[in-house]
Amino acid sequence: MAAAISRAWDSDLAWSFRHSPVAMLSALVAVICIGAAVLAPWVAPHNPFDLASLNLMDAFKEPAWMDEGDRDYLLGTDDQGRDVLSAIMYGARVSLLVGVSATAFAMILGVVLGLVAGYAGGTADAVLMRIADIQLTFPSILVALLVDGIVRAALPRDVHDQIALYVVIFAIGISEWPRFARVVRGSTLIERNKEYVLAARVIGVSGARIVFTHVLPNVLGPVLVIATLNLGLAILAEATLSFLGVGVPPTQPSLGTLIRIGNDFLFSGEWWITIFPGLALVAMVLSVNLLGDWLRDALNPRLR
Template identity: 50%
Template sequence: MTSIDPIRLNKPKKSEVETPIQRIMREYTASGIAIVALAALVVLILIAVFAPALSPQNPYDLSQLDFMDGRLPPGSTAADGSVYLLGTDTQGRDMLSAIMYGLRISLGVGIISAVCAAVFGTSLGLIAAYAGGRLEAVIMRLVDLQLSFPAILVAMMILAVLGKGIGNVILALVIVEWATYARAARGAALVESEKEYMEAARCLNIPRYRILFGHLLPNCTAPLIVIATVQIARAISLEATLSFLGLGVPVTEPSLGMLIANGYQFILSGEHWISFFPGLALLGTIVAINLVGDQLRDALNPRKGA
């Protein structure tokens, strides 16, 4: 009689072995709220990208604006027969179109500033963890100094010196965000630096830049991805606050924060839609990004899938 090998019997089939990507997808899709948030975020991004084609009006084209249509309530009909579904603002701009274009600026500023801050902060964090010594002490003291000040205060001081502008807003947000990435990257890199593959890379005399960005960085990306999603939402919120205070983007290219500021003085007079709908769009965008980030944190946690 042929004997049965218990090790071979209990060994899972090759097709049954779950890859890391499959595990992450399974963990993420386990939450219905996270799926809805991801779908909503994708829709918002598509609206922002294709705003010129989807919006009923170009809110930046003065030839399409009529000041006689200013501050019309939602559902009003213009002289040419078009309907303002969300009403108009003080300059006669269609609020739906203005929100679509404002969403482009808000998402663009948030994503670009988060990516730039991630590249700069992660690089410094990896260098600090790998180099150690005085260089690590200097970098981490700069991180501590940066994080000790309120982000909004630092951004306001920078913009007070540089002035308004999308580029200046992005620069200010990068300056206030890089330290978070640097600290997270250093912490993850310190754990990875003690592992065997890093010791092997050092023994093989592999160039430092290849060790940092070819071996160390790929194994530190999971926490940085989660931080990036949260920082995008934070950057959008900071930009909206700065624009609301009159220090962010110029009036000629209003973001969601600027649109809220434009209607703030008319809230008590009953014309609440000028600020309400941009505020609702801003809230929905930030909530969707945060929900996606929270679920990514759980999905990328290796202990949960163990």
């Protein structure tokens, strides 16, 4: 175990991370954001979604450092008396859950279809890549809106509200798979003609085993970079859908929902209700994107 840790610490990737102040700062911010979200039930000052603990008399309290602020509410309260800091922590849980789940779904689907298209070639390659090309002509947010709209029209409202979180994950994930598929397909086209693949074919190894045992590990580098960058896009897509009112239900508010609620009071003086959730969203997405940029450069052999 100690030897494995030592090898990991001395690896090129670890060396690049230790010598990149931007990557280290981004990782710190990302850890803080993710930690606050995951540990929200234990570290949040209040439970903003416990109706029994809400008091409308505490509504619209200013942040603690302002003249009419309250030390119990560091970032102030919203129109229902909910603590904004606690609401951000709980909202970030939903945003991260949707972002990670949608990215994982898009990655698995895109990697599988990319491997099939690149290794099989022929009709399968032509059909899958044309579908990907057609989908890439539409902005991802429009594809997600289309999927969500179809589900809303097909299901009763109460049923949709129960599965709304899964619908959003599916809608965002299905709109992002072509990015993974095209990159994996291109790498697979190169790998399938190399000697180790030809040797595996000669000794009778099945195509599925060659693809998932031999080819897949050699195309994962670019996939990890795309997944890291796509995570920020997925979180933004979820926030956009929730801001438009077609994302997660109000009973499971995300950062996008909090920003939409606070936007109604932005010009009446209660700016903190929307500004702080917006800053939390920016910090989370920016840190993830910067880590993705560092990972792309660190895994690029031309830059070593």
